[in-house]
Amino acid sequence: MKAIAARLVQSGEPAARHFETTVDLTRHMLHREAIDLVVVDADTHLDAIARLSAWKTSQGRKDFAILVVAQLLRPEFMARALELGGDDIVAGAFDIDEFVARAARCLARLNATATQTFRIELAGYALDRRTQRVTLDGLTLLLTAQEFELAWLFFSSPGVLISRPRLAAEIWQASAADIGYALGKQIHKLRGKLRLEKGGAVALRAVYSSGYRLEVSGDDRSDRPSAELTFTSFLPTGTYR
Known part of the structure; x- marks a missing residue:
């Protein structure tokens, strides 16, 4: 959280927002503007990946990605995080540069899907x-x-x-x-x-x-494409918009 907050200050992005539970997060997404990326700390909230993925499917939502951060040094743990619904992983010792790169890649994939939809x-x-x-x-x-x-x-x-x-x-x-x-x-x-x-x-x-x-x-509800999204701020163990 400190590393991400420091990067946000450096880049001039809005402050991060933290959510303690998936209930708080999903309630926010139903009553506030869309969030582009949910960042889950799998070392403490592994179950949140599956819960968010299930909610995403039930609501037909394709407007956000799930980025997992955790130690997860063993390949089977990484595979499990992806099976649960994670879109990408920052594994091992947390590196802010890797985090920013993988977050940007998640958003690029969302944008690519949106712009290719006719x-x-x-x-x-x-x-x-x-x-x-x-x-x-x-x-x-x-x-x-x-x-x-x-x-x-x-x-x-x-x-x-x-x-x-x-x-x-x-x-x-x-x-x-x-x-x-x-x-x-x-x-x-x-x-x-x-x-x-x-x-x-x-x-x-x-x-x-x-x-x-x-x-x-x-x-x-059906399988439907998401709109074009914009990356504006990080939200660890919760979301960034």
């Missing part, structure tokens, strides 16, 4: 980025180019809270203050066009004072 299928919806076409059970739903980009942002990150500032920046290249009530009106219009009202298989929910989240009910 089609999303979810609970009867199909979005094709090349044609900017959206269908629901085969029926075409007409959207403007801006509405399609907004829909793509949500459907590529189901279950992830997307903040008002991020929406304003990515869709309108402006600040949330500049957009004002227009953002809420645009979300309302998108809900209507895509039939994303509360009670359906897929709903676009407002999270008070934070942003919006696309929610998928029960068995309608």
